[in-house]
Amino acid sequence: MKRAKAILTSPAATVLAFLLAAGLLLFSTVGGARAALTYYSDTYASRMQLSDIGVTLLENGAEASGDALLGGMLAEDGQLTLNKPYAETLCVKNNGAINQYVRVSIYRYWVDADGNKRTDLDPGMIRLSPAAAGWQVDPDATTRERTVLYYDQLLPVGAETASFAETVAIDGAVAVQTDDAGGFLYNGAKFVLEIHVDAVQENNAQAAALSAWGRRVTVDEAAGTLRLG
Amino acid sequence: MKRRSIAAFALAAALTATAFVEPAMAYFTDSTQAQGGYTVILGGTDIQEDFFDWTKHITITCSEGAQAYYVRARAFAGKTYDLTYNGDDGWRLGADGWYYYDPILYGGEQTTELRVRIENVPADAEPGDHFNVQVVYECTPVLYGADGTPYADWKKGGANWA
Numbered sequence: 001m002k003r004a005k006a007i008l009t010s011p012a013a014t015v016l017a018f019l020l021a022a023g024l025l026l027f028s029t030v031g032g033a034r035a036a037l038t039y040y041s042d043t044y045a046s047r048m049q050l051s052d053i054g055v056t057l058l059e060n061g062a063e064a065s066g067d068a069l070l071g072g073m074l075a076e077d078g079q080l081t082l083n084k085p086y087a088e089t090l091c092v093k094n095n096g097a098i099n100q101y102v103r104v105s106i107y108r109y110w111v112d113a114d115g116n117k118r119t120d121l122d123p124g125m126i127r128l129s130p131a132a133a134g135w136q137v138d139p140d141a142t143t144r145e146r147t148v149l150y151y152d153q154l155l156p157v158g159a160e161t162a163s164f165a166e167t168v169a170i171d172g173a174v175a176v177q178t179d180d181a182g183g184f185l186y187n188g189a190k191f192v193l194e195i196h197v198d199a200v201q202e203n204n205a206q207a208a209a210l211s212a213w214g215r216r217v218t219v220d221e222a223a224g225t226l227r228l229g
Numbered sequence: 230m231k232r233r234s235i236a237a238f239a240l241a242a243a244l245t246a247t248a249f250v251e252p253a254m255a256y257f258t259d260s261t262q263a264q265g266g267y268t269v270i271l272g273g274t275d276i277q278e279d280f281f282d283w284t285k286h287i288t289i290t291c292s293e294g295a296q297a298y299y300v301r302a303r304a305f306a307g308k309t310y311d312l313t314y315n316g317d318d319g320w321r322l323g324a325d326g327w328y329y330y331d332p333i334l335y336g337g338e339q340t341t342e343l344r345v346r347i348e349n350v351p352a353d354a355e356p357g358d359h360f361n362v363q364v365v366y367e368c369t370p371v372l373y374g375a376d377g378t379p380y381a382d383w384k385k386g387g388a389n390w391a
Binding site for chain 2 (some may be wrong): 051059067198211
């Protein structure tokens with residue numbers, strides 16, 4: 001017994017056991033690879049397709065992204081005219097490979113010449129026409145600066161939503177508001193319109209919306225509709 | 230030896246705990262964003278007034294790069310003197326006594342001349358005599374109706390005295 005214990009606890013035995021384990025491991029890997037190779041044949045071809053989700057913001061029918069929004073707004077007049085409703089048809093297009101539900105967040109605010117936000121200026125002076133039927137306003141997420149809209153229909157591949165705006169205008173009231181020094185309050189301020197579009201997959205959309213958007217929605221998968229709450 | 234046992238126990242416990250962790254769900258999502266805007270320039274309007282031959286010669290200028298405005302003007306002289314108006318093209322007497330300049334006054338543009346003559350001036354009037362005749366003009370930003378037709382809302386205007 002003592003002899004056997006001495007052999008088992010000797011360094012040589014430890015090294016031998018290690019080598020044996022490594023050999024077994026290596027051999028098992030090779031075996032697995034060989035098994036996989038023998039499984040493959042020309043008769044069976046495997047094919048896998050990854051679903052692709054894609055969403056685009058359309059401005060007057062053209063794709064808009066980055067800093068390109070409102071780029072053609074003053075093409076006709078050359079300069080901004082207060083109160084004039086400029087054509088600004090905004091909608092969302094599904095340019096992916098799967099159906100989706102979408103929402104948009106609209107931000108309106110003013111910045112100074114350095115790009116710093118002017119919180120003393122009223123975002124309400126930046127007027128967007130109301131969204132068409134089909135868009136639901138989320139009252140819990142909407143502020144004077146931000147409006148969050150959910151599209152209540154499933155958006156099939158290649159389809160476009162109803163427009164969530166048709167015109168944009170700057171209220172003429174900005175021309176008669178003065179600051180404490182008697183200067184025009186809005187003079188030199190830049191209005192900014194910012195649109196965020198989010199999309200989630202059709203399958204298990206209720207959980208997907210909660211996970212990705214943090215908003216509890218109810219999805220009727222059979223009818224292809226979404227409502228808040 | 231004791232440390233090793235504790236470590237082994239901790240490892241076993243951690244591995245067991247992972248069995249109860251909910252599987253992480255991944256969803257297909259996408260997003261895009263765009264932004265843009267323009268600077269509002271409010272240079273406002275300014276009145277130029279010359280006085281000779283007992284007549285005030287008035288023009289109103291809209292500052293370069295400023296918003297488009299409608300303007301109107303009138304003068305006040307109390308009961309001492311009568312005033313007669315004579316405007317060039319564009320000026321029109323309104324039913325309320327104001328003289329309206331019908332064209333839109335865009336940035337950098339100037340109205341035609343509106344003349345206000347002071348009547349009943351005393352024959353012995355001399356240079357330096359005081360005549361209290363004030364000209365008031367108002368401007369209001371051009372508004373647009375649903376069909377794109379421009380119009381003025383004088384309730385949104387602002388008075389300027391000269």
